[in-house]
Amino acid sequence: MEITLAPRIPGDVHDILNFGMNLAHRECRSTDTFPKHSPTIFHDKHLDENYILKRVISLPMLLTDLLNFANELLESVKEFPKPSFPASATQCYPVNDLNADAIANHYQDSISEACCYLASHFALHSKAHRWRNVLSWTQLDDSRRCLFPLPRARAKRRLEEDHFVARKWSLVLLRNTPSVAIDVLTSDEQKTWKYLSDCSEKTELAVWDIFSCTMSSDYIFESIRNIAQKSTKEKTKIPWNRPNTKGFRIEHVPFNRCPDAIRTPWISESRRNIPVSVCQNKAYRCSEASDCNIGTSQLLPQKPVDIRPLDSMNKEHIDVGDEPSNISAWGEDYLQRAWARAVDIDATFIVFHRGTTEIICIRHRASQTLFISDIIETSANYYGKLQTALYAAILKDRAERQEIWERDHPPTAKVTAGKKRSFNHVESDNSGRMRKRRRSNSVGADPIKNTLRSPLTLKERCEKLELAIVSLNYSWQRSIIPSLFIRRKFEGREFLAPLSVQPVYPLASCLRIDVKSWIGRGTSGDAHRGTLYICSDEKQFEEVVVKVGRDDYSRQSMRHELQIYEHLARAKVQSVPHCYGFFEDIESKDSPYILITSYAGESLASIQRREYLVSNDPVVIPKSQHPAFLRSLAEVHAAGIHHRDLRSPNIVIDKNGKVSIIDFDLARPYITGQQRKHERKRMLKLLSGESVDYDRTTFRDGNCCDDCSPGTDHKTSEGGNGEEEPVRAYSEPPYTS
Numbered sequence: 001m002e003i004t005l006a007p008r009i010p011g012d013v014h015d016i017l018n019f020g021m022n023l024a025h026r027e028c029r030s031t032d033t034f035p036k037h038s039p040t041i042f043h044d045k046h047l048d049e050n051y052i053l054k055r056v057i058s059l060p061m062l063l064t065d066l067l068n069f070a071n072e073l074l075e076s077v078k079e080f081p082k083p084s085f086p087a088s089a090t091q092c093y094p095v096n097d098l099n100a101d102a103i104a105n106h107y108q109d110s111i112s113e114a115c116c117y118l119a120s121h122f123a124l125h126s127k128a129h130r131w132r133n134v135l136s137w138t139q140l141d142d143s144r145r146c147l148f149p150l151p152r153a154r155a156k157r158r159l160e161e162d163h164f165v166a167r168k169w170s171l172v173l174l175r176n177t178p179s180v181a182i183d184v185l186t187s188d189e190q191k192t193w194k195y196l197s198d199c200s201e202k203t204e205l206a207v208w209d210i211f212s213c214t215m216s217s218d219y220i221f222e223s224i225r226n227i228a229q230k231s232t233k234e235k236t237k238i239p240w241n242r243p244n245t246k247g248f249r250i251e252h253v254p255f256n257r258c259p260d261a262i263r264t265p266w267i268s269e270s271r272r273n274i275p276v277s278v279c280q281n282k283a284y285r286c287s288e289a290s291d292c293n294i295g296t297s298q299l300l301p302q303k304p305v306d307i308r309p310l311d312s313m314n315k316e317h318i319d320v321g322d323e324p325s326n327i328s329a330w331g332e333d334y335l336q337r338a339w340a341r342a343v344d345i346d347a348t349f350i351v352f353h354r355g356t357t358e359i360i361c362i363r364h365r366a367s368q369t370l371f372i373s374d375i376i377e378t379s380a381n382y383y384g385k386l387q388t389a390l391y392a393a394i395l396k397d398r399a400e401r402q403e404i405w406e407r408d409h410p411p412t413a414k415v416t417a418g419k420k421r422s423f424n425h426v427e428s429d430n431s432g433r434m435r436k437r438r439r440s441n442s443v444g445a446d447p448i449k450n451t452l453r454s455p456l457t458l459k460e461r462c463e464k465l466e467l468a469i470v471s472l473n474y475s476w477q478r479s480i481i482p483s484l485f486i487r488r489k490f491e492g493r494e495f496l497a498p499l500s501v502q503p504v505y506p507l508a509s510c511l512r513i514d515v516k517s518w519i520g521r522g523t524s525g526d527a528h529r530g531t532l533y534i535c536s537d538e539k540q541f542e543e544v545v546v547k548v549g550r551d552d553y554s555r556q557s558m559r560h561e562l563q564i565y566e567h568l569a570r571a572k573v574q575s576v577p578h579c580y581g582f583f584e585d586i587e588s589k590d591s592p593y594i595l596i597t598s599y600a601g602e603s604l605a606s607i608q609r610r611e612y613l614v615s616n617d618p619v620v621i622p623k624s625q626h627p628a629f630l631r632s633l634a635e636v637h638a639a640g641i642h643h644r645d646l647r648s649p650n651i652v653i654d655k656n657g658k659v660s661i662i663d664f665d666l667a668r669p670y671i672t673g674q675q676r677k678h679e680r681k682r683m684l685k686l687l688s689g690e691s692v693d694y695d696r697t698t699f700r701d702g703n704c705c706d707d708c709s710p711g712t713d714h715k716t717s718e719g720g721n722g723e724e725e726p727v728r729a730y731s732e733p734p735y736t737s
Ligand SMILES: Nc1ncnc2c1ncn2[C@@H]1O[C@H](COP(=O)(O)OP(=O)(O)OP(=O)(O)O)[C@@H](O)[C@H]1O
Pocket: 519, 520, 521, 522, 523, 524, 525, 526, 527, 545, 547, 577, 597, 598, 599, 600, 601, 602, 603, 649, 650, 652, 662, 663, 665
């Protein structure tokens, strides 16, 4: 009989496995409050089902499972590594300000780096003398969090939130091959390595939310634990608001999800709680409508996006007392956000860490369930072992899921170019239908068809329609049920009448708008691109821009913009988009307002940016093309409109070369000759690639424009007697912004 002696664990490995975090915890600062809680808003109602956490289950056994897994790994190790490990910091951490980043740095230095080495060794190449690390716990590039220029107040709030929770850390897979002959590895290790090699460089493997070490984060952790315990006991589902729109038949179209690992031991316990229907290994097809996406597919974003499905940034700060019972909603919020991030990077493990305590969660994709451990004390002397097991589990889980995926999707010899489906890009089931419709009715693409079908007819027909049915289909937004918006009209500065909604609208009286991409964010809201048609007639449609605003400021500026567009339409100005109207969501007063205009092409800013990337030189528009730009501006001026925000994002050019001026939220309905000259000069500067911006630091009255130096008055600066009669667009008192 062969007797295998347990290997002697070297001292440095022993130190890591028996590491307990030593973090002195001071009283929280008096100013410490929760970041804003974010109730469900319009965009949340249109979230892709995959991004919604449906239930949570408490899994107290997770800790034991992971420690047992660590023991199994240790037993299987034939030789322990002999490199010099990053030392685990055992000294007490200075606690001046335990903000989220300080906690993250401490976790990284004290234990994470060492665990990356150990877990790589145990899970991948336990027999090799010389080996490399394949894991790195890293702060990710922060640039994706600042995609949009934020107004100062929102940027400040974001900073406050960053202070409380850092979301930019993750475990990353490195693609350097281990310097070890592959035949030294056991067959299991070879398999794991093969499947991990198929992942791309710097694949994010798990989600970490690192909290500041304060009383508030302590409350949040308790809240998470309580939510898990309560919903496990009562078998509750997390409720999710949807639009209340009636009369839309919801079709249940099952689809294949990315797989969940099944054999992994650490979810053996959890599997008992997952409904059998969604736990079958084979195809991960959802079987009940309530448990899966309806009519949608798993479409992972192509570009990294800042996932904030619960848009707390736009919500009022809600202070809570020190009562932990008040804060269950906060815990749910953080769980939901972490779930959404995990969906985005297709991660199974989510870790909440706050220095002295930690919670580990496992995401089950098919049932959209999160299994939640108890609160783990990081000072326990098995914490190092637990983290090593966690990292190895994450690696194994990734490899196993890749194995399942490749088994279920064997490479087909013949893949037609352009039809290849990538791992993370599955087309939505109705996209083919939409493409077909667009091909056969490509208004805008074919000028002959345009004239035959006269887009004006659609515009004219739309003028009388009161109801707009809006659904979102881009990035993580994928409406199951559309929202209803009702047309709003104004008299002077106020709404003409209170919102009145009829019980039933015939399809022929409804506009339908499919929002399909995000264009940009301005001061009055987000601009999206979409397709507009009338419900009863899908044959005619037009590309539109839908500006979505939520607050009072955006309502005011959209109202003003609508008024200017209406005037320009009456004056038959051709060089501006057609405005379809201003609509309001009928569901609640928190819901947004939308302003719909026709899509008028790509902005000068975006063309110049694109060209600049190629040539690296400021982009100059050829002189021969200047008249088209100047004519468009002159047309607007001739109608008595002073734009006052003439910048390259607000000049758009369609594919036939037609130049339009957009964005009239700052415009004034009267203009002097001097102001006209100034805007013309500004246009020429923009065309020659000069970057010109407005000085909005001083208040300008109607006699000045923002291009004048402060103190200049058009009336007095004019030659002759200085008198100049402004052209008035309409006889309202001048609008002051
Ligand atoms: N009708 C349109 N056609 C083409 N692109 C458009 C249209 N309307 C808006 N856009 C694009 O969307 C972006 C944002 O829209 P817009 O500038 O109107 O928003 P805003 O909130 O008024 O912004 P701002 O801060 O400039 O006032 C614009 O820069 C432009 O590129």
